[in-house]
Amino acid sequence: MGQKISRRAFLRGGIAAAAGLAASSIPGASAAAAPQEKTQLATLLDISKCVGCEACVEACSEVNADKYPQPKKPFPKMYPKRVPVEDWSEKQDVTERLTPYNWLFIQHAIVNVNGEEQEITLPRRCMHCVNPPCVKLCPWGAARQLENGISRIDSDICLGGSKCKKVCPWDVPQRQTGTGLYLDILPSFAGNGVMYKCDRCYNRIAEGELPACIEACPEDVQTIGPRDEIIQKAHALAKEINGYIYGENENVGTNTIYVSPVPFEALNKTIEKGKGKPHLKPVKDTMAQANNLTTAMALAPVAGIAAAVGKFVKLTKNRQ
């Protein structure tokens, strides 16, 4: 039921929503409707429903295979030697973590639910922050945020410097060496491939389709819709199951909202964390400190002008 509502909400803004829904026999799956592009779309993940079957992982790989890197070998010799070669092309079947060839994986947690030890599984991928530091701090504009809230990395522009990964609170983007624009510039001295991560099937959404992971899930774990509606649904669900929410306020807000029957603090303690395996800790606003200086920046010219005028007034008084 929830899935149907969400799909309806997802399609609400579509120009041809009515016609599309009328024409479609499979609810929401292939409706010929374009979603409202300027509305930030968020996903709600009810992890109490997730059974860890990896149908989403497989669907993601299948649908996005043509976006995956095709590195040229041998790789250019890198200078200085400390520059790491990151090659996943021989390990494309790795699914237990994020890689350039695996943008979604299932994380496992053993927790106590109502006095009973239970395994909880949850799909992990890019959180698609409302104010994504990977996009804002990319020095080349290779990472971009679409008006519908998706942040994606343009593999034609990315130089693979990995800054997006370092500034990402969850270290999500993953690098593949030997591919991308850097090969045409100074391959030995600048750049190191391309960064890859979930783009929430931006191309499918643009065509009015659902992201592959949502469509393929047999348990309807995920729903997608306008962010404010998804937040409302998340709160309603959390209230209903006496659960907890993650992603609503992390990094001031993301477009990936998890609802769990157990506290995320408990989940975070037990999930395997590390390279390509994001945590579930609270995250403060990563851009806040610098952005707080924006007011000072706006006032700086006023201070400069005041100082010059003050000097003029002082000199005029002295002259008299």
Place this chain on the structure above:
Amino acid sequence: MKVQPAILSKAPNRSVRYVYLITVFFLTLTGFGQMPIFKRYYIADIPGLGWLAQFYVTHYIHYLAAVLILALVSYLIIDYLILQKKRIRLTASGYVRGTILAGILVSGIFLVLRNLSGGRFVPEFIIFLDIAHLGLVMTFLIVAGYCMVRKRRWVTQR
């Protein structure tokens, strides 16, 4: 009473000149620090320079220095217009440097707006801003280096 000009190359305004030079130095350093180069090329390994590999730190210091340069440029422009205009004028190299600096500031302001939550420009414009900002800085450094070597000043007496 004779009014002292607040120009960058005159001894009475040495403090203004030093503030300008230090600000430009940190803007350039932290600006280049936005690219992942300082760690790659061992510069961040030099004791005391580890912060150059921390993107949020360099980003914050870049913003701080931007506050200073905006205040300083505003001060110098108004000081020139209301006190110095009759006595001094910008040299040709001063115009060139001023124009490039203006371009750096304008592109920088757009990038600051881009970084605000909800601040969105079309991706092509962001790429243009990034490249323009970096290109103008490099041009400015070359021109400023040339002027330093050739002892070309920003202003001269009328």
